[in-house]
Amino acid sequence: MNKTRIFAGIALGILMTLSQAVSVLAAGSTLNGCLDSVEGNAIAGWAWDAAAPETAQTVSVTITNRSTKETAAVLTAEANEYREDLAQKGMGGGYFGFHVTVDWESFPEAAYQISLSVSGTAVAKPLYHSTGSGEHLIPLGVFKTTAYCPCYSCSEGWGRHTSSGKMAAANHTVAVDPRVIPIGSRLLIDGTEYVAEDIGGGVKGHHIDIFFNTHGETRAHGTRNSEVFLIQ
Numbered sequence: 001m002n003k004t005r006i007f008a009g010i011a012l013g014i015l016m017t018l019s020q021a022v023s024v025l026a027a028g029s030t031l032n033g034c035l036d037s038v039e040g041n042a043i044a045g046w047a048w049d050a051a052a053p054e055t056a057q058t059v060s061v062t063i064t065n066r067s068t069k070e071t072a073a074v075l076t077a078e079a080n081e082y083r084e085d086l087a088q089k090g091m092g093g094g095y096f097g098f099h100v101t102v103d104w105e106s107f108p109e110a111a112y113q114i115s116l117s118v119s120g121t122a123v124a125k126p127l128y129h130s131t132g133s134g135e136h137l138i139p140l141g142v143f144k145t146t147a148y149c150p151c152y153s154c155s156e157g158w159g160r161h162t163s164s165g166k167m168a169a170a171n172h173t174v175a176v177d178p179r180v181i182p183i184g185s186r187l188l189i190d191g192t193e194y195v196a197e198d199i200g201g202g203v204k205g206h207h208i209d210i211f212f213n214t215h216g217e218t219r220a221h222g223t224r225n226s227e228v229f230l231i232q
């Protein structure tokens with residue numbers, strides 16, 4: 001590669017980074033929010049709209065059974081409780097916290113996803129909670145996720161053959177560093193359940209490579225940071 005082409009490549013890289021940043025801003029709403037915790041029967045969080053910085057938002061907390069996908073409950077609350085941390089972040093007067101109460105005992109034993117929305121728009125990453133002996137989700141932290149497909153440049157001729165002997169399948173197979181995540185582990189990443197059944201030379205530490213059917217999909221995925229849960 002000559003110097004001109006290297007420079008063009010760097011310039012293109014910078015342009016792509018800039019256009020990604022702009023598209024994230026364009027797609028982003030002025031709504032912010034967070035589900036902070038599930039403690040006993042209380043779910044706490046906050047919501048705030050930068051476009052209406054003194055207005056309390058009505059939030060909906062939706063609890064979905066992870067196995068059956070059924071909605072177990074929808075709870076609404078006014079996000080109008082004072083929180084010093086929000087005031088310090090410059091969010092109006094800081095009166096944007098909320099909590100809702102859930103009677104977990106009345107739910108069947110299962111793993112539940114808890115989502116937060118304002119006027120139908122999701123505003124925070126979901127939380128997970130298990131009742132009784134239901135499936136448990138153990139947070140493993142934030143991992144870098146990349147994507148690969150059966151093409152030669154991704155899989156060097158291995159196609160769908162994984163190191164575990166299983167044939168790779170989309171929405172199912174991921175490659176991991178087996179020193180961090182044992183092969184065979186079930187993982188929840190951005191709402192999809194995967195199985196660790198491959199390894200990769202470049203997959204080290206807190207990095208997960210997600211299998212897709214086509215190279216276009218791997219490009220669309222790019223590199224992300226995602227919270228990963230171990231399903232047990």
Ligand SMILES: [Zn+2]
Pocket residue numbers: 148149150151152153154155214215218
């Ligand atoms: Zn590929």
